[in-house]
Amino acid sequence: MRPAELEALAAAEAAAAAVRGTTSPNPPVGAAIVDAAGRTVGVGATRPAGGAHAEVMALAEAGEHARGGTAVVTLEPCNHTGHTGPCTHALVDAGIKRVVFARRDPNPVAGGGAEWLRGQGVEVVHPEPDELPAPTLDPWLTAVAAGRPAVTLKFAQTLDGFTAAADGTSRWITGPEARRAVHADRAHRDAIIVGTGTVLADDPRLSARRDDGTEYDHQPRRVVVGTREVPAGHHLAGVCEQYPDIDTALTELWESGARDVLVEGGAGLAAGFVAAGAVDFVQAYLAPKLLGAGHPVLGRPLTETLAGAFEFETTGVRRLGADVLVEGRVARRRRATGENP
Ligand SMILES: NC(=O)c1ccc[n+]([C@@H]2O[C@H](COP(=O)([O-])OP(=O)(O)OC[C@H]3O[C@@H](n4cnc5c(N)ncnc54)[C@H](OP(=O)(O)O)[C@@H]3O)[C@@H](O)[C@H]2O)c1
The missing domain is CATH 3.40.140.10 (Cytidine Deaminase, domain 2)
Incomplete structure (x- = not known):
């Protein structure tokens, strides 16, 4: 060339x-x-x-x-x-x-x-x-190969792997630069997905906003997974799509044109996506903090042994103020019983 x-x-x-x-x-x-x-x-x-x-x-x-x-x-x-x-x-x-x-x-x-x-x-x-x-093009190519939207799992954690302290406080683990990057990223996604647990605990808006509160031109679809209702009066009530489980959500999103979606938690739903083999990319925002105890990134164990770990290939490392964003893509998916679930 x-x-x-x-x-x-x-x-x-x-x-x-x-x-x-x-x-x-x-x-x-x-x-x-x-x-x-x-x-x-x-x-x-x-x-x-x-x-x-x-x-x-x-x-x-x-x-x-x-x-x-x-x-x-x-x-x-x-x-x-x-x-x-x-x-x-x-x-x-x-x-x-x-x-x-x-x-x-x-x-x-x-x-x-x-x-x-x-x-x-x-x-x-x-x-x-x-x-x-x-x-x-990576997410679109990944989606077409999989026949479902490409899924990026995003989470913020302390250096020792907690997304919230023992008392449940989690705002804010990361600083303003990292949060700005998250909002800019949302503005380039087809949909943002969270579990009902996060909706009930945090009442998120899931919109893509600038520092001054104004919204980016492109807003992602807002998707909730779970059977518990989004309560009236919550920010997502009336403006989100709700699906009972991960499979239904991914099927409906694919069929309605979504190719590139971001899963923003919480811990239960994140573990569900990983265990289902439905995570293609990962974004870990790491805050230089230690808690010693608290709520882990994933709500349940995926494996008993190191050889069964889900592995990612690091595709990028970016410093955002005091925090660091590590990006990766799935290198290999495994279960104790064999390859790809
Ligand atoms: N630091 C971070 O990056 C971050 C990000 C987001 C959230 N959080 C924190 O995470 C906490 C919420 O986590 P959470 O685990 O309680 O709730 P969650 O993961 O948001 O939602 C769990 C719910 O998702 C639904 N679900 C559907 N399919 C599932 C599957 N295959 N596996 C698991 N769940 C499935 C179930 O809803 P139904 O029971 O309704 O059927 C389940 O109860 C909050 O405290 C929030 O602050 C932290």
Whole structure:
């Protein structure tokens, strides 16, 4: 890949990250057009479902500069007609001579774009195996492979692993920078999920808010799992969706288009998601505090022995004021009886 194309990919990825949460069930894709002189002349990202795809947005910005140029896209250009025409045709019509993409489209209907483009004489570059950075697509690709929304489990804990003190106090374990990061993250999710225990204990709002209390443009769906009713007068009463169990919640969310959801606890529901093999990513906000005793992150044991632990591969570590955010993705799921539950 050429240096100008790597720069263009970074611009495409940033554009994709900005629209994440607004495109489901479509993927948050970014695209950039590099002209014959190596300049990025257009950048675009997927519009909300039913709207234009990233390639079309980037081509529109590039205009005539696209002719003879290169399209750098985070996902293989689609090759089918849905709400919009095939992106492959739009690229050829605009005179694009070379296409670089970071992730292959797993959708058998929309896929096949690379082969079609090659057939039109376009040079297509797809470094294998997926070595180009396009992390914004990870949840969507995970969801499509699993046939349910990708689930990120988020929790805040002390260094010794407690989410609340022995007397139940948990506000605030982490500081303002970490809480700001949580709200910004919510603004890029399809849904936030909590258990009825958390609703009854904390009366959360689950909205994505800035420091001054104003709400981000994109608000996630608010989902409660459990059979106990959300009491009238609680912040979530009348504005949340409620499902009796995890399976029903994930099925309904998938069928209504959600692809990227965040589970925010509490301990009982979090353990239920992990035990069900329904956690793909983890976000652990670690506060430099020790309690010695208190409420653990997970409400029940998952294994009796270390070899049975659920393991994550660390994908990022970020300092947020006094706290640290550790992000990971599932490396391996195990039960005492064998592999993946
Ligand atoms: N520090 C943090 O990061 C953090 C985040 C959130 C919450 N919290 C704390 O966690 C506490 C609440 O935790 P919690 O464990 O009592 O409540 P919870 O996990 O919020 O809710 C548990 C409830 O979820 C429902 N549920 C449905 N399927 C389940 C399954 N497979 N496994 C487990 N539960 C399932 C059940 O509801 P039904 O009984 O109604 O059927 C269950 O009683 C609060 O004190 C809150 O402050 C801490």
